[in-house]
Amino acid sequence: MLHAQHELQGRVLDASDNAPLEQATVYFPQLENGVITDTDGNFHIRQLPEGTYKLVVSMIGYAAFTQSITLGENNPSLTIRLRPSAIEMEEVIVSTPFHKLQRENVMKVEQAPLAEIRKNGSPTLAEGLRQIAGVETVSTGVGIGKPVIRGLSSNRVLVYTQGIRMENQQFGDEHGLGISDAGIESVEVIKGPASLLYGSDALGGVLYLNPQRYAPAGTAQADATALYFGNTSGVAANAGAGVSGEKWKFLARLARASHADYQDGGDTRITNSRFSEWDLKTGVGYASGRFKNDLRYNYNRSEPGIPEEIGVQGTDRTPLLPYQEIESHILSNTTEFFMKNSSLKVILGYVGNSRLEFEDHEEHAGEEDGEEHAEEEHGEEGPSLDMQLNTLNYNLQYQFSPSGDSWQTVVGLQGMWQENSNAGEEILVPDARTVDVGLMATSHVHFEKSDLQLGLRYDRRQIDSDAFGTPGESEYIGPLDRSFNSFNAAAGYRIDIAPRVIGRLNLASGFRAPNLSELGSNGTHSGANRFEIGNPDLENERNVQADLSLEYKGEHFELGINGFHNRIRDFIFIAPTGNTVEGDPEFQYRQQDATLYGGEAVFHLHPHPLDWLHLQSNVAVVIGELDSGTPLPLIPPVNWRNTLRVEWDKISSNLENFYGFLGLETYFRQGRPGDFETETPAYNLVHAGLGTRLPLFGNPLDIRIAANNLLDTKYIAHLSRIKADGINNMGRNISLGLSMTL
Template structure:
C-alpha cells in the first residue's frame, strides 16, 4: 500500500511539474507597435491556444515539453506561423503582425503535419461553412459545390453527393469528426448524410489521397472539421435561424459549449424542413421535399501530456425521391417513394505527448440504417391489411407508416481505427508512421436486395515524411500498403433471377506520393505533386444480379473485377501580394481498370442487360482564378475563377457525369464600421456561367449552357450587448429555367431550382 501511495505521489508530482510549463507574450501591430486585442494564438498539434487581452498579452498554460508549430491570426492581418521549443517553466514569445487585406490563413487538418496552406506541400482547398451558407445554399453539399474543382450529383436539392474533378461516389472519401463516413455511398441516389450544423469548415483534397486514407480516396477527400470547443474557462452559446422563400424551408440550430481547466463540453441540436422546390418555370417538383433532425455532442479532457475527446452525432433524414412534376402542394411530409435514414457517428480522438514526439489514436463507429419505401410495396401491404382486417375502415398516416414494410432496408455498421506516431523531429525531417483499418458489416432486412450481406475488413500501414530544406524549399514523401477482404453471403436460388453467389475476394495495393513546394519569391509559390491511388470494387459492382427499377435495366455484376489504380500529376502556381492573388492548378489523371456499366444488347424480363466492365481511362483539366483588392480600396474585392474537366475511356468514349466548364465572377465589398452597434457590412454580386456540355457519354444527352445571377448582403450588429449577424442572399435572381448536367432528374426533363431568397440570423447567446 505504501509503494502504491508513493507511486501515485510521484505521478502527481510529475503532472504538477509539467503543468508549470507555459508560454506568454504580447501581440503587436507591426506598423504602429500598438497592442492587438482578440488575437487567436494556437498550437495546431496540441489543439490548444488562447486569446490576447486588451493589452495584447496572452498566456497558454499546461504545455508539454517539445518543439511545436504556433500560429497567430487576426482579421485584417497576415497570419503568423513559427516553430517554437517549449522548455520547463516559463517560455516567452512576442510577435508582430503585418496588416494585410488578404484573408486569414487557416491550419489544414486533412494533411498529416497540420500546417498553414502557404507551408503545405499539397494544395488543399479550404472554406468556412458559414461563408458557404451565406451564399444561400439550402444544404451543406450545395455550398461545398461552389468550391473550384468541386461539383455535385443531385437528385433534387435534398440528395446530393460530391464530385471532385470528375470523380464521385466510392471514388471520393468523406471524413467527419476525424473518421471516414460510410453510408452506402455506392448508390447515386444516396446523399452526403451530414448536417451542416456543428461543422466549422471543409477541406478538399483534389486528387489521390490513398497514402493518407486508403481505398476509395483515389479521387479525393472531403474533410469536414467539427466546431471547436470553447476557449479555456469560458461558456458561450448561439442560435441560428434560416428561411428559404423557394422551398418555404425552415432551418434552425442552437448550440452551447463550455470549457473549464480540464474538461470541455459542447452540444448542438438542429432541424431542417423543406417543401417541394419551385423550378424556374414556376412548377414545384413533386416529392422533392425533405426534413432532417440532427444532434451533435462532444466531451473533451486536456492535461499537460494527454488530450482526449469523444464526439457523437445522430442524424435522422426523411428524403422524398422526386420522379415527376404532378400534384402541386406545400406538404412537408414525403410521399412514396422516399428514404428514411438514421445515422449514428461516434468518434474518439486521443493524443499522448512524449518529449519531442506524440501518439494519435482515433477510433470510430458509424451506424447507417437505410430504409426505402416504394409505391408498389405500399399497395401490396394495404391490400393484405384490407383482406385480413376488413373491419378497419380508416387508418391515420402515422399508423400506416409504422405498419408499412420497407422495400429496401439495409444496416451498415463500420468500425474504424487510425493510429499515428509522430516521430521526434530529426534534423529537418518530420516523420509519421501509422496503421489504419476498418471492420464493416452489411445486413439486409427488406424484400429487395441491392447488395448481399457481407463483411469487409481493411488494414493499411503507412509512413510519410516532410523535409524542410530551407526557407524556400520543402519536400514530402510517403508510401503505403493496403489489404482488403470482402466476404459476401449467397442470396436466392441458383438459376433464378436475383441469385447472388457467395463472394470471397481479397485486394492489395501499394501506393505512394511525392511533393515539392518552392517559394520562387516572397509572392510566388509553385507546387508539384505526383500521387497514386486505388479503389477496390464495391459490392454492387461485384455482385449485382437483377432489375434496377429506377433505371429500367437489368444489372449484372462482375465478381472478377480488379482494383482501380490511378496516378495523378498536379501542378499549382500561386502569386500573392497585399492586393492581388492569382492561382493556376492543372492535373492529369490516368486510371487503370476504370469500372463502368454498359449494355450488352440482350434483354431479361424486357429490361436491357447492363454489365459492369473495366477499361483504362484518362481525366485532365484544372482551375484558374484571381482575387483583386486594390489599394487604397481594400474594402473592394473582385474575384474570378474558371474550371474545366475532360474525361474519356481508352476506346474514345467520354466518361459519364463529367461537370461542364464553369466560370464564376464575383464583385463584393466589405466594410468594418466603428459604430458602437453596427460592426461590419458586406455585400456581393455573382454571375455564374455554366457552359454547354457536349462531350457526353453515349447514354447521356448534351446539356445546354446557362448563366445564373446571385447576390447577397450581410451585416453584424450589437443587440442587447450581444453580437447578431444577418445575411440575405438571392440565388437565380432572374428565375432561369435550367437543368444541370449532373442532375439525376435530367432524363425526366425536371429542371433545377428557380429563384430563391434566403434570410439567415445568427445570435450569440
C-alpha cells in the same frame, strides 16, 4: 515527467503602429489548445507539454503568423506583431498529417470556412460545396447530393468527419452526403489520390469536415441561428453551447431543417423534392500536459423524398412515395500522447447507418397523382429496402521529429471492419463483411526555401458476402470471397520561386477496390429502370495523378493556376449487354482504362487603397474519357464563377462586419456526354447577398440575406440525376438568416 505541464504567455500587437490587438486567436493546432487575446493584446496558454510545436496567431484583417515554439521550463514571454493584410485569414490544414498553413503545405488543399459557405444561402452542405473550384455536386433534387471532385464521385471520393471515414452506402446513386452543416467549422478538399493517407476509396480525393472547435480555455459560449428559404418555404434552426475549463471541455449542438417541394424557374413545384432533417452533435474534451482526448458523437436523421415526375402541387412536407428514412450514428474518440520530439495519436470510430426506402407497389398503381402518403405505405408494406451498415474504424499514427521542424515523419496503421445486412423485400447489395488494413509512412523535409514530402503505403481489403436467392433464378447472387491488395506512393515538392510565388509538383498513386454493388449486383435497379449484373472478377482501380500548381499572393492581388493529369487503370463502368430481363434493359459492370485531365484557375483582386473591394474569379475544367474514346459520365461542364464583393469591418458604432456580393456563375455547354446522358446547354446564374452585425440586448446579432438564381433562370444541370426526366433545377431562392452569439 510524463505529466509535466508548461505555460506560454505574451502579447499580440499591430505591426504598423504597435497597438494591442484584442480577439486575436493564439493557437497550437497539434495540441488543439489556444486562447483569445484580451483588451491589451495579452494571452496566457496553460496545460502545454514539453516539446517543439507550431504556434499560429491569426486575426481577420491580418496575415497569419506562424512559428515553431520549443516549450520547456521558464518559457520567455513572446511579443508577436501581425501585419495588416486584405488577404483572407489562413487556417492550419488538418487533413494532412503535418499541421501546416496552406502556404507551407506541399500538397495543394482547398479550405473553406463554413461561415463563408453559408453566406451564399445554400439550403444544404452538399449544395454549398459547389463554391469551391473543382468541386461539384451530383444531385437528386435539393435534398440528396454528393460531392464530385474533378469528375470523380461516389466510392471514388472519401468523406471524413470527426477524424473518421463516413460510411453510408455511398455507392448508391440516390445516397447523399448525410451530414448537416451545423456544428462544422470548415471543410478541406484534397483533389486527387489520397490513398497514401486514407486507403481505398480516396482514389479521387477527400472531403474532410472539421468539427466545431471547443471554446477557449476559461470561457463559455452559446449561439443560435434561424434560417428561412423562400423557394422551398424551408425553415432551419440550430442552437449550440460550449464551456471550457483548463482541462475539461464540452459542447453540444441541436439542429432541425424542414423543406417543402422546390419551385423551378417556371414556378412549377417539383413533386416530392421535399426533405427534412434532425441533427445532434456533442463533444467532450480533456487535455492535461502530455495527454489529450476528444470524444465526439453525431446523430443524424433525415427523410428525403425522391422526385420522379411532376405531380401534386403544394407545400406539404410529408414525403410521398418513393422516399427514404436514414439514420446515422457517428461516434469517435481521439487520444493523443505527446513526448519531447514525438507524439502518438489513436483514433477509434464507429459509424452505424440505417437506410430504409419506401416505394410504390403494384396494388397502388391505380392511385392518382402519387398522392398516397408514406405513412400509409409504411403500415401496409414496410420498406422495400432496409439496409443496415455498421463500420468500426481505427487509425494509429506515430509522429516523430528528431530535428525539430526540419524533418518530420509519420508512420501509421489504419483500417476498418464493416458489416452490411438487409431486411427489406429488395436488396441492392448482398449481406457482406469487409475488412481493411493498411500500413503507411510519410516524411516531410523542410529546406530553407523549399519542402519535400515522400510516402509509401500498403493496403489489403477482404470482402466476404453471402449468397442471396435460389440458384438458377434470374436474381440469384452467388457468394463472394475476394481480397484486394495495393502498394501506393506519393511524392511532392514545394518551392518558393520568388518572395510571393510558390510552386508545387505532386505525383501520387491511388486505388479503389470494387464495391459490393459492382461485384454482386443481380437485379432490377428501380431508380435507373434497368437490370444490373455485377462482375465478381473485377480488379482494383489504380491511378497515377500529376498535379502542378503556381501561386502568387501579393498584398492586393492573388493568382493561382492548377493543372492535373489523372490516368486510371481498370476504371469500372456499367454498359448495356443488348439483352432484356422482364422488359428492363440488361447492364453489366465492366473495366477499361480511362484518363481525366484539366485544372482550375483562381484570381482575386483587392486594390489599394480600396481594400474593402474584392473581385474574385475562378474557372474549373475537367475532361474525362475511356480509352475507347467514350466520354465518362458525370463530368461537369466548364464552370466560371465571378464575384464582386465589398466588406467593411466597421461602418458605425452599431454596424459592424458589413458585406455584400453580386455573383455570376456560368456553366458552358457540355457537348461530350457519357453513355446514357444527353448534351446540356449553357446557362448563367446570378447570385447576390448582403449581411451585417449589430448589437441586440448587448449581444451581437448577425443578419444575412442571400438570393440564389436571382433572375429565376429555368435550367437543368448536367449533374442532375433527374435531368433524364426533364425536371428543372431550383429557381429563385431568397433566404434570410439570423444568428445570435451569447
